[in-house]
Amino acid sequence: MADPGEDRIAQLLGRVARKANGLSQPDRREFLRAGLAFAGSTALGSAAVMRDALASADNLPPNVPPWTRSVGPGVVTNPYGAPSAFESGVVRRTVPWLTASAISSISFTPLQDLKGIITPSGLVFERYHGGVPAVNPDDHRLMIHGLVSRPLVLSMDQLMRFPSVSLIRFIECPANGGMEWRGAQMEALQFTHGMLSCCEWTGVPLSVLLEEAGVKPEGRWVLAEGADGSAMTRSIPMEKALDDTIVAYAQNGEMLRPEQGYPVRLLNPGWEGNTSVKWLRRLEVGDKPWHQREETSKYTDLMTDGSARQFTYVQEANSVITFPCPEKPLREKGRYELEGLAWSGRGRIRRVDVSLDGGINWQPARLKGLVLPKALTRFSLPFDWDGGRALLQSRAVDETGYVQPTLTQLRQARGTESIYHKNAIHTWRLDESGAVTNVQIE
């Protein structure tokens, strides 16, 4: 909730603060004095904190818990497994008011519960324009036609005989964070950034299929059409089609999930998710873009002068702190490992900086695990919390040198009428109770 005193501070700072319901605008300077600091060393763990907490443990080994005194189910009780019943809260969720109907809506990945960089297939966000078609793979065909010498109609068996590649790549809806362009604040990481996932995708390079079909010299664009009820369709420039686009049939080791385009989809690594057309049935080579329904009525960026940016495919560098976050507050003082995710549609993440005071002071985070191009990259930073307030931010830099912009920079360049491509530095406010809320500071 807004603190009246903070308006005055914002004015003193000379910032024109756009406000929406519930928008908080804390003074970043106060956090310099607050009881939160980057950990003085990168020593792992904090013995004092841990042992203090242990004193209250009331269920200590060497007691023998009930589950050790019996035997459980044996093998293939569940031939295709499922998560523990204790994890039933880790699911995709939607925002009912976001769209008119569930068949043309979005569900969100619970980023707050994820570890590492792989998103389990069952938790990958959903975005449909006409619901999930029940495609029979035996009857499905992929047609490649238009400005080609040898039109092709491939069955799944035929498609899967071509040499394949496997790539770990993120996929993100360009509307991710879009509710916040004008100041709306979603009070959950799942809803601020959850149109985002990262999987290992396997399929045939589109370049291989286009070589097979023989693209004519005048072929400059590829139309991709889905077999769903909306016949979702996008225009892809030939440069991308011949670069790293794949015709993907598998995800995280198994065939695509129905909601991810089973049995086959396009995957345009690093580009806005809607271009990775699902339930792919048709690829047409042409000499110019088609300006189809979804790429004119949607997926353009309205600028302040009334013009629209079109074919803004790339998901620029972005990042968000995933712990702490609204769903994962701090419950006691002590040493923690701050964590987050960074990604760029242009390649690898080079570095991520973290601020605890709303962007005044920055410290480089550690990039954890694999740092792959166009993939989620996890970062972390140890910090000590003694109960003070903080404004947590992360700022990604990718291998092209692109620096994730502030909200002010993004709005200066793009106005506030956009829906898509909001990749501004995100701020979490940590208060004295350990609660985390979503705030916008400029």
Add this chain to the structure above:
Amino acid sequence: MADPGEDRIAQLLGRVARKANGLSQPDRREFLRAGLAFAGSTALGSAAVMRDALASADNLPPNVPPWTRSVGPGVVTNPYGAPSAFESGVVRRTVPWLTASAISSISFTPLQDLKGIITPSGLVFERYHGGVPAVNPDDHRLMIHGLVSRPLVLSMDQLMRFPSVSLIRFIECPANGGMEWRGAQMEALQFTHGMLSCCEWTGVPLSVLLEEAGVKPEGRWVLAEGADGSAMTRSIPMEKALDDTIVAYAQNGEMLRPEQGYPVRLLNPGWEGNTSVKWLRRLEVGDKPWHQREETSKYTDLMTDGSARQFTYVQEANSVITFPCPEKPLREKGRYELEGLAWSGRGRIRRVDVSLDGGINWQPARLKGLVLPKALTRFSLPFDWDGGRALLQSRAVDETGYVQPTLTQLRQARGTESIYHKNAIHTWRLDESGAVTNVQIE
């Protein structure tokens, strides 16, 4: 089935062929004359094959399939997703005669259906000694005690505050392929090699927890005990514990599945799977190994002189061709991409060679995608099949220079009484019908 004429050939070759029921011993030399060859180039795809196949396609676009003429279910119809109903055959399976009871048995991963290197969590093979305990994470504790200065009893919340790492690593039961030591032949890739999976694991390095507890100078071994009904227990030398062992709570981005040790397990990368104790509840530091039930009655290797190898932890370099295989025969002549998996418990795979003639001629395969230490590595090689017979083999070499042995070499070193650590070069026989069977050649 054995061909009587082949016995004679084996004798002529001077090989003493061990035979079991159904063992086939084809003459490798005949395959030099057979109609199968490495593809002359690495050109991607085969236009002639593909276009021939297309002529019979009877369901060609631009027809509009029924699923495009309706809309399907919308978002969060399935908050935690599931595979397509058309993939219901892709499941874990067991061999009923393998053990006395399902609660102390093994199920197998369907490697024949997997793509890339990630195994979806629902398909990771199972191995229990007392079934799957239903551990309540709120009541679970991990005790670290013995030769330490500061014994610890950690709740899951406390454990998960320590800095974590995420690693893509294989896990393999050392009994993988063990039925074949004496000549038994399982007619399915799922059963010859399916005690094998590869996931992204997240957890706390054991070295961090041991530092927290303060290992005394005389501490040289760590006992790991599970909370399952068998209290599965293994001794781990301190060198490994301080190297890359992690106390893992997540798998492929989400919390461990129940059958993988929910809420926490040990993970000893590259070592036999049973050392990665699941449902981990106790770590005791001692000055010598414990020789517990499972590491004396099981998980030792009986040699021909009657002695037993003990604490043979490392899963040495191994590989297998996953396509074609018994479950995935060839259905027509033409160009294919042979695929397989290679792995080594000592580090990265350096190269994989493939033979089509039972080991006379070899050609280097391409390593596809990520080549990570102690992880599955996928390899491939294009080949043209004109209907002849072949003996398909793969041979992995890891970064230490270790070369996967032939079956003869392995038996010369280890005899035939072992159950564990059978990593010999595996042979698939491809016959004129395109069928693939499991054969042993020496």
